Amino acid sequence: MANDEDYQYSSSDDDFPEQQYYEPLEHRDITNNILDDYEYLNYDTDSLESFNSDVDIVDGMAVSHVTNPNKKRSIEGAMVNLKYECFTTQDIFNNMLEKVDRLQPMFSIPREDIILLLQKYGWDEDRLLEDWTNKMDGLLIEAGIHINNEQKELPKSQRGISNRDFFTCPICCEDQIKETYSLECGHEYCISCYRHYIEDRLNKGNIITCMSCSLALKNTDIDELMNGPSSEKLMHSSIKSFVQKHNENYRWCPFTDCKCIVHIQDTTEFVEYIRLHYSPYVLCNESHRFCFSCSFEMHSPADCEITSSWIKKAKKESDNLNWVLSHTKECPKCSVNIEKNGGCNHMICSSCKYEFCWICNSDWKPHGSSFYQCTMYNNDELKTQTVIEDVSKTLKRYTFFYRMFNEHEVSAKLDWQLGQTVGNKIKSLQEKMGVSWIEGQFLTESLKILNEGRTALKWSFAVVFYSDSSHNLTKIFVDNQALLANSVEDLSALLQIKSPETIMEKKVEFYNKAGYVENRTYALMECGRELISKGIVKITN
Amino acid sequence: MSLKRLLKEKRLIEKELSGYSESIELLEPVAFENFLKWRAVLKGPVNTPYHKHSFKLLIELPSEYPLVPPAITFEPYSMPHCNVEFSTGKICLNILEHEHWSPVWNLMYVMVALYQLLQEPVVDSPLNIDLANILRAGDTSAYHGLINYYLQEDTATH
Numbered sequence: 001m002a003n004d005e006d007y008q009y010s011s012s013d014d015d016f017p018e019q020q021y022y023e024p025l026e027h028r029d030i031t032n033n034i035l036d037d038y039e040y041l042n043y044d045t046d047s048l049e050s051f052n053s054d055v056d057i058v059d060g061m062a063v064s065h066v067t068n069p070n071k072k073r074s075i076e077g078a079m080v081n082l083k084y085e086c087f088t089t090q091d092i093f094n095n096m097l098e099k100v101d102r103l104q105p106m107f108s109i110p111r112e113d114i115i116l117l118l119q120k121y122g123w124d125e126d127r128l129l130e131d132w133t134n135k136m137d138g139l140l141i142e143a144g145i146h147i148n149n150e151q152k153e154l155p156k157s158q159r160g161i162s163n164r165d166f167f168t169c170p171i172c173c174e175d176q177i178k179e180t181y182s183l184e185c186g187h188e189y190c191i192s193c194y195r196h197y198i199e200d201r202l203n204k205g206n207i208i209t210c211m212s213c214s215l216a217l218k219n220t221d222i223d224e225l226m227n228g229p230s231s232e233k234l235m236h237s238s239i240k241s242f243v244q245k246h247n248e249n250y251r252w253c254p255f256t257d258c259k260c261i262v263h264i265q266d267t268t269e270f271v272e273y274i275r276l277h278y279s280p281y282v283l284c285n286e287s288h289r290f291c292f293s294c295s296f297e298m299h300s301p302a303d304c305e306i307t308s309s310w311i312k313k314a315k316k317e318s319d320n321l322n323w324v325l326s327h328t329k330e331c332p333k334c335s336v337n338i339e340k341n342g343g344c345n346h347m348i349c350s351s352c353k354y355e356f357c358w359i360c361n362s363d364w365k366p367h368g369s370s371f372y373q374c375t376m377y378n379n380d381e382l383k384t385q386t387v388i389e390d391v392s393k394t395l396k397r398y399t400f401f402y403r404m405f406n407e408h409e410v411s412a413k414l415d416w417q418l419g420q421t422v423g424n425k426i427k428s429l430q431e432k433m434g435v436s437w438i439e440g441q442f443l444t445e446s447l448k449i450l451n452e453g454r455t456a457l458k459w460s461f462a463v464v465f466y467s468d469s470s471h472n473l474t475k476i477f478v479d480n481q482a483l484l485a486n487s488v489e490d491l492s493a494l495l496q497i498k499s500p501e502t503i504m505e506k507k508v509e510f511y512n513k514a515g516y517v518e519n520r521t522y523a524l525m526e527c528g529r530e531l532i533s534k535g536i537v538k539i540t541n
Numbered sequence: 542m543s544l545k546r547l548l549k550e551k552r553l554i555e556k557e558l559s560g561y562s563e564s565i566e567l568l569e570p571v572a573f574e575n576f577l578k579w580r581a582v583l584k585g586p587v588n589t590p591y592h593k594h595s596f597k598l599l600i601e602l603p604s605e606y607p608l609v610p611p612a613i614t615f616e617p618y619s620m621p622h623c624n625v626e627f628s629t630g631k632i633c634l635n636i637l638e639h640e641h642w643s644p645v646w647n648l649m650y651v652m653v654a655l656y657q658l659l660q661e662p663v664v665d666s667p668l669n670i671d672l673a674n675i676l677r678a679g680d681t682s683a684y685h686g687l688i689n690y691y692l693q694e695d696t697a698t699h
């Protein structure tokens with residue numbers, strides 16, 4: 001896209017030419033370019049089914065082959081060409097079963113036994129193969145598959161359930177037991193004790209053995225005892241511990257309840273990229289973007305170091321400081337309680353219709369003009385300076401930045417909730433306006449851009465907190481923050497529109513504002529990277 | 542929790558305890574009607590710095606016992622040992638960890654294992670770093686000296 005040059009960033013200049021790189025865009029006609037960019041929204045029809053649940057479809061795996069300069073840019077601050085795969089434990093387990101099938105002809109022992117061997121070797125096929133060729137029989141005894149000499153002296157027994165008349169179980173000491181279980185070793189216990197024992201160990205991920213000796217319970221034994229596919233649970237926990245053991249190359253998606261695991265085969269390039277303050281962002285199959293290096297959500301313009309220091313500090317300070325971080329606020333005019341139900345900070349009192357800013361509590365009118373006039377981001381250089389310096393000497397400084405960070409986090413969450421209604425909006429566009437699903441995607445796309453912008457804005461406060469406030473580049477960064485904040489608020493307000501007719505009327509406005517947010521997000525991220533690269537950010541805890 | 546199992550363990554202990562007079566001085570429920578709390582006293586094994594001392598143990602049986610191991614600690618500030626945290630009496634012994642525990646074991650078995658721990662401290666999993674370091678360095682006299690010092694302190698304050 002034509003605007004690309006404006007954002008190309010060379011770090012060779014020590015003198016920072018502000019206008020060249022971060023010049024405000026509002027006077028530019030970007031409409032055409034942005035409309036061009038949306039041409040790539042040519043989806044396969046099979047991705048149609050998921051639009052209700054998957055807000056983030058554009059980045060979903062189904063369409064990941066689509067390349068778009070705009071898209072690539074929006075995750076700038078990330079490593080380029082990072083190769084990774086996303087799995088679930090089920091996928092990994094299926095891979096393991098394929099391994100078993102590959103090994104079976106070589107080993108010529110039952111599949112269940114190979115699974116036990118692989119479990120013993122932490123699913124490391126190569127190491128197992130090496131030991132297998134060296135000491136087959138020994139290995140089978142070690143893994144508890146064959147009985148050893150000691151066990152041979154025990155009364156021989158059939159593997160499986162037995163029906164008995166007056167058996168006394170050595171565990172619970174109940175007599176008159178009818179059903180028991182034992183392996184070839186002859187250690188026999190009542191079914192109920194065995195079940196409790198297995199149940200207790202299914203989520204540990206280790207091989208479950210006889211309670212008295214090292215003979216292993218196979219998956220078939222477990223399922224027979226438990227009357228169901230319980231061994232699957234054991235396999236999943238075994239895979240989990242596999243992933244934990246290989247945490248260099250595997251990461252759980254950090255988002256709540258997400259079961260995705262991202263795998264990166266080769267992490268050798270990380271060092272160089274991290275030196276340049278790029279983060280290894282990955283996208284799981286549920287469209288959660290996170291940093292592979294620090295397991296946090298996408299945190300640009302902050303790098304991993306700033307992110308972890310900031311989080312540590314927030315944890316440490318949270319007890320000392322009493323923030324009012326609620327979703328409701330009193331109207332500054334009439335004191336009616338107002339609940340915030342979108343990310344937009346432009347509040348309109350339901351009672352007296354007073355329009356005010358959620359963040360600074362003052363009149364919205366000056367905020368509405370082309371520059372974001374909230375005192376928190378006042379673009380006037382002098383004022384910015386004063387705010388930053390005034391608070392720098394006290395804990396207030398941290399409180400201030402944390403509050404800003406938090407406001408945007410709350411807003412991002414509310415925007416996300418807003419996103420749940422986007423699917424419905426698209427539906428009503430289809431029903432009432434006859435708009436095709438693909439045409440309606442500009443809403444989904446706008447929401448995604450809004451979210452990325454919001455997240456970048458949020459983390460930018462961590463960057464400013466650690467930055468040298470006297471440096472010119474910090475001021476430029478704060479200016480860029482203000483521009484992004486302004487554009488984010490505009491887009492957020494637009495997304496609150498409910499009427500399908502109005503939404504379609506404003507379609508071009510959606511494109512414009514979303515495109516603008518995307519540009520501003522990118523600019524802020526690049527400016528942040530420059531700030532960090534030049535050592536203007538100093539971590540002090 | 543199986544009451545039958547506990548009753549059987551208690552009967553077994555009453556029957557066999559006399560055979561362990563060298564090592565186990567006492568092993569019994571704290572109260573007649575409560576089988577979930579037990580107390581025990583171990584004797585210091587000969588040829589160890591613990592000889593001629595005895596050590597109190599507190600035992601709590603979780604409701605899932607014997608599926609899960611008993612919770613056992615030495616009396617706080619009474620046991621100077623590589624694998625015992627002095628201030629709490631917490632014991633590091635793998636058979637007492639949930640994942641290594643087997644329901645076929647019982648309190649008697651655990652007592653014997655603890656007695657062995659007094660005979661053979663495990664330097665690799667220390668809860669008392671000072672003692673473990675001295676022992677690792679092979680300084681036997683310093684090791685004995687430090688334990689004696691702890692034990693005398695203990696008798697002095699009681």
Ligand SMILES: [Zn+2]
Pocket residue numbers: 169170171172173174189190191192193194
């Ligand atoms: Zn039983």
Ligand SMILES: [Zn+2]
Pocket residue numbers: 183185186187210211212213214215
């Ligand atoms: Zn057995």
Ligand SMILES: [Zn+2]
Pocket residue numbers: 253254255258259260284285286287288
């Ligand atoms: Zn995820």
Ligand SMILES: [Zn+2]
Pocket residue numbers: 279291292293294295296299303304307
């Ligand atoms: Zn990171």
Ligand SMILES: [Zn+2]
Pocket residue numbers: 331332333334335336349350351352353354
């Ligand atoms: Zn009002």
Ligand SMILES: [Zn+2]
Pocket residue numbers: 357358359360361362367373374375376
């Ligand atoms: Zn404001």
